[in-house]
Amino acid sequence: MSEISINARKIRQELDAINKDAKIIAATKTRTREEIEECLATGAVAGVGENRVQEFRQKYSPGPRWDFIGRLQTNKVKYVVGKVFLIHSLDRLDLAEAIQRECVKRDLRQNALIEINTMSEPSKGGVSFDDFDAFRAALARFDRISVCGIMAMTALDADASTVRAMFEKARAAFDRCRTDLFCELSMGMSADYALAAECGATIVRPGRAIFGPRRIEARS
Numbered sequence: 001m002s003e004i005s006i007n008a009r010k011i012r013q014e015l016d017a018i019n020k021d022a023k024i025i026a027a028t029k030t031r032t033r034e035e036i037e038e039c040l041a042t043g044a045v046a047g048v049g050e051n052r053v054q055e056f057r058q059k060y061s062p063g064p065r066w067d068f069i070g071r072l073q074t075n076k077v078k079y080v081v082g083k084v085f086l087i088h089s090l091d092r093l094d095l096a097e098a099i100q101r102e103c104v105k106r107d108l109r110q111n112a113l114i115e116i117n118t119m120s121e122p123s124k125g126g127v128s129f130d131d132f133d134a135f136r137a138a139l140a141r142f143d144r145i146s147v148c149g150i151m152a153m154t155a156l157d158a159d160a161s162t163v164r165a166m167f168e169k170a171r172a173a174f175d176r177c178r179t180d181l182f183c184e185l186s187m188g189m190s191a192d193y194a195l196a197a198e199c200g201a202t203i204v205r206p207g208r209a210i211f212g213p214r215r216i217e218a219r220s
């Protein structure tokens with residue numbers, strides 16, 4: 001068995017002991033098609049998530065679940081709408097407008113999560129906790145977008161207790177809005193997927209923990 005399959009299965013088993021409802025969406029930036037196929041073949045992951053449009057266009061093939069987890073520019077929306085199951089990074093009204101427009105044009109609907117920037121880092125995408133309710137309310141007029149929940153990002157250099165506090169805060173916001181449709185909480189990467197699952201994540205997004213160290217260090 002390859003490293004990738006061993007890692008994916010191990011994470012699945014680990015999550016089963018914590019929270020069986022936490023699905024794995026493997027983060028695929030910098031990974032090859034072969035690596036991605038290997039990961040999907042294990043059956044341990046629910047799908048994969050790409051965070052760069054250019055790489056997505058090179059690697060996408062229909063069949064498995066592809067999510068989009070990275071920052072999305074409005075002029076690139078056309079390359080992902082209708083192909084990805086879930087966009088995790090809806091964080092601006094102009095992005096919602098672009099998604100809505102593309103959906104109308106092609107008579108589609110698109111699932112998306114509201115991205116919360118839990119530490120309000122100005123250089124990063126995502127809405128703050130303070131702006132979350134207003135942003136969510138403003139999304140109601142986009143009838144082609146199904147807002148399915150929250151994606152929570154934490155700072156990469158945050159310590160475990162801060163990360164836990166942020167995950168718990170995201171969980172509280174999620175619980176407050178939870179419905180049959182608003183039912184996904186995406187949080188946790190390689191360093192903290194177990195903690196995220198403990199805090200109620202329904203989706204975790206490990207990359208390196210499955211595929212190993214990135215050969216080309218990703219731009220953030």
Ligand SMILES: *Cc1c(COP(=O)(O)O)cnc(C)c1O
Nearest residue numbers: 027051069189190205206207208
């Ligand atoms: C890269 C990335 C991940 C995975 O990061 P790892 O540290 O490799 O687990 C998860 N989510 C997003 C949005 C990413 O960009």
